[in-house]
Amino acid sequence: MAGDGGGGGRTRPNILVTGTPGTGKSTTSSLLAEATRLRHINVGDLVRAKGLHDGWDDEFDCHIINEDLVCDELEDMMEEGGNIVDYHGCDFFPERWFDSVVVLQTDNSILHDRLTSRGYMGPKLTNNIECEIFQVLLEEAKASYAEDIVVALQSNSVEDISRNVATLTEWVNNWRPVRSS
């Protein structure tokens, strides 16, 4: 995987794990955090816990997150390094924060089953399936970060999760900060 080094002075890397809801970001991120001792930051949980939102969106049945408040909340931790940020969006974080941007992808029929069993229906379900069909998060990641740090990984099965966690753990263990001389 490309994107070794860099780091803006941090001694451990920051990874963004993104993708459509249901692609396995939280599962993958928490296993990766266990394997690497990096800190898992679930942005959705953080928004709820700290009220970093501007109310509730009735149509999509979710909080309207306040991106500026989220970035302010994360800045110090990101500067320190050693974070896995887990969120279904990626275009509002500062580009300098991340050493690797991982986009999880899932086949539509599998994703459909995961989201319906999570209780998604109506526009929330349709919108998320379309988001996956049109590879919205991959395009957003490529538009927001250097292409050589963006990696798309399949997340259809438990075997995929194990392989992705192993690949990412190896990348974290081999990551070295660039020294300015």
Ligand SMILES: Nc1ncnc2c1ncn2[C@@H]1O[C@H](COP(=O)(O)OP(=O)(O)O)[C@@H](O)[C@H]1O
């Ligand atoms: N690659 C996978 N294989 C099998 N089940 C998965 C996979 N990824 C996620 N799941 C399951 O799908 C559901 C949603 O996973 P989650 O990690 O919460 O996704 P996200 O954080 O992207 O919304 C969970 O029940 C999880 O166990």
